[in-house]
Amino acid sequence: MAVINKMAKAGSVESNDILVMMSPGDGGIDLEIESIVYNQYGDDIKKTILDTLKEENITDVKVIINDKGALDFTIRARVKACIRRGSVQDV
Amino acid sequence: MNYLNNFNIDSIKVIDKSEYPTKGQKKNKVTENIDDLFKELNIKDGSVLSFHHHLRNGDHVTNLILKQVQKLGIKDITLVASSLFPTNKELIPLLKDGTIKNVVASYISGELAEAISHGELKGNIIMQSHGGRARSIANGELKIDVAFIASPSSDDKGNISGVNGINSCGSMGYAIADSMMSEKVVAVTDSLVEYPNYPTDITEDYVDHILLVDSIGLKSGIVSGTTQVTKDPIGLKIAKDTLKVMEASGLLKEGFSYQSGAGGISLAVTSFLRDYMLENDLKGGFASGGITGYLTDMLEEGLFESLYDVQCFDLEAIESLKKNPTHLRMSASQYGNPEVSAVVDNLDIVILGATEIDTDFNVNVMTGSHGMLMGGSGGHQDTAAGSKLSIIVSKLFSSRIPLIKDKVDVITTPGTTVDVLVTERGICVNPLRQDLIKQFNEAKLNVVDIKELKEYSEEIMGKAKPIEKTDRVIGISEYRDGKILDYIYEVK
CATH class of the missing domain: 3.40.1080.10 (Glutaconate Coenzyme A-transferase)
Structure with a gap:
């Protein structure tokens, strides 16, 4: 099980992209979403992020999202990249 | 000429020498005093005022005139603007206090558009095409009391040119029907030039008053921001x-x-x-x-x-x-x-x-x-x-x-x-x-x-x-021939 142990970010706030920011959680998943298409796709975006966190076995994280209309595969890729960056142990 | 079909034409009286015309100058059209001008224009509750959008987001005239209307306490104006831009967000308080009741436009963007979408207009918004707007003005369907023509340049008789002056905008195609059909026409200019001003977009015979102001607009806002070939x-x-x-x-x-x-x-x-x-x-x-x-x-x-x-x-x-x-x-x-x-x-x-x-x-x-x-x-x-x-x-x-x-x-x-x-x-x-x-x-x-x-x-x-929309219709999308294409609903 991966653990987010430091602040990390992935993505950008360009059109069609998404900025994902993660930091260590307080014992659960805390998700904040801001999106230009929140009214149309807010639930879809939330589901994609939670599904990806589950796949990666992340259960304790604070996630802040700034979405500029990214498609599902972009969201998944950015979430996964952010997990890699946030869970790397310092050596 | 009601004597054209009069068979007893010799029964019509010839005017007396005392009624002969005198030579003389016509009344001065130019004023710098907006208060005096408004006294002459007789704008009242429910009047229909028109504006053009050739100065686009650089336009100062629409806001300036409508704030004067507000200052005088006049209500329920129908604003006939060929287009409205983000700069017109200054008009939002005029929706709330009832100065502006209806809006007729061919394009609207920015915070004013959002306020209207949220139901801030007491009356309705009618969206027309450019051709539909000209049609409804030219055929008398849309009667305008006063057209305020933002004029990059004018001479003292009202020959307006769009290519002269510091805030030149070029062609003035959207203002032509207004200038021909409105009850009164006011050229609003910051550039009073020698007579005759040419090439002329709107000629003096259509212009009743000339209001000289410090600035009709901001050049940088006049040129549209969308005129670049995409690199995408x-x-x-x-x-x-x-x-x-x-x-x-x-x-x-x-x-x-x-x-x-x-x-x-x-x-x-x-x-x-x-x-x-x-x-x-x-x-x-x-x-x-x-x-x-x-x-x-x-x-x-x-x-x-x-x-x-x-x-x-x-x-x-x-x-x-x-x-x-x-x-x-x-x-x-x-x-x-x-x-x-x-x-x-x-x-x-x-x-x-x-x-x-x-x-x-x-x-x-x-x-x-x-x-x-x-x-x-x-x-x-x-x-x-x-x-x-x-x-x-x-x-x-x-x-x-x-x-x-x-x-x-x-x-x-x-x-x-x-x-x-x-x-x-x-x-x-x-x-x-x-x-x-x-x-x-x-x-x-x-x-x-x-x-x-x-x-x-x-x-x-x-x-x-x-x-998500409410059930309240706030306006209509009109087709160019005047038929109603669709409703515009208030946004939640």
Whole structure:
């Protein structure tokens, strides 16, 4: 099980992209979403992020999202990249 | 002349010498005092005031005049503005205090548009096309009490020129019907020049008063911000495919006529068209619409015989209008009035944008993905109806905002007048145009069914939740002939 142990970010706030920011959680998943298409796709975006966190076995994280209309595969890729960056142990 | 049919013409009295005319100067038209001017104009509760948008987001005149109306406590004004821009957010308090009751416009964007979408108008908003606006003014359906004409220059008798003055805007096509039909006409200018001011866009015989102000606008806001060819490779692909569509249609022949909007993809189409015309030694007839430097270059290169210009989008267009005799001015009525002979009826090809399009090819360019007003027909309806081939260019995937829908939010242009949609994932042809489908298939273009393209885009993007609206109708989308196309609803 991966653990987010430091602040990390992935993505950008360009059109069609998404900025994902993660930091260590307080014992659960805390998700904040801001999106230009929140009214149309807010639930879809939330589901994609939670599904990806589950796949990666992340259960304790604070996630802040700034979405500029990214498609599902972009969201998944950015979430996964952010997990890699946030869970790397310092050596 | 009621004596024309009078058989006893000798019974009519000849005037007495005491009634003979005297020579003399007519009344001075110029004033710098807005309070004095308003005393003469007799604007009252419910008056209808008109403005044009040639100064676009740089315009100071609309806000200045309407704030004076507010100061005098006049209520329930109908604001007839050819377009309203973000700079007009200063008018939001005038909706709330009842100074402005109704709005009639062809395009509206910015915070004022959002306030109206949220139901801030006491009355209604009527959205017209450019040609529809000219029609309703010219035929007397829309009666204007006072037209305030933002004038880049005027002489002391009211000869207005759009190419002279520090805030020159070029052609003044959208103000012509207002100047001819309004009860009173006020030229508002910051540049009073020697008589006669020429070339004249609006002549002195139509102008009653001249209000001299410090500044009618801000030059930087007058030039539109959308006049650059797109650099986006997807946009460029769409533009290239659009050129193939034009070629396959068989309309690209000697003397053809052309119009495109000033959006990035549309300009790219114009740019590729130029290359094509040079390569194939092809010469067009006229290009029309809002004119950009891309078109004036093509005029000067001899690729087009003439330009019909209703409004200048950039400084190059204004310069060209000054110096090129084949760069012609046109009024909004000559451009697109459906009740008269109009330039759009002679158009072969028009390139247009779309915010949304449904599977019957109905187009929305009036409201955005949140259902809020953020545009309007402009010449969309007029050119789609008049042209032999109307092409919508748009990205299928753009920031997850769906392009193709089962039903568009507000119908701006009816699908019966829209022929082709070009996207990066294929070309859709209106089933009403079987002739084009045949031609495009012969040319081996990537023709796809619009319903299939919609399903494909929903597979990738997901199905969008419908925009939430209240049941309250706040206005209507009018067709160019005055018929009602659709309702505009208040946004939650």
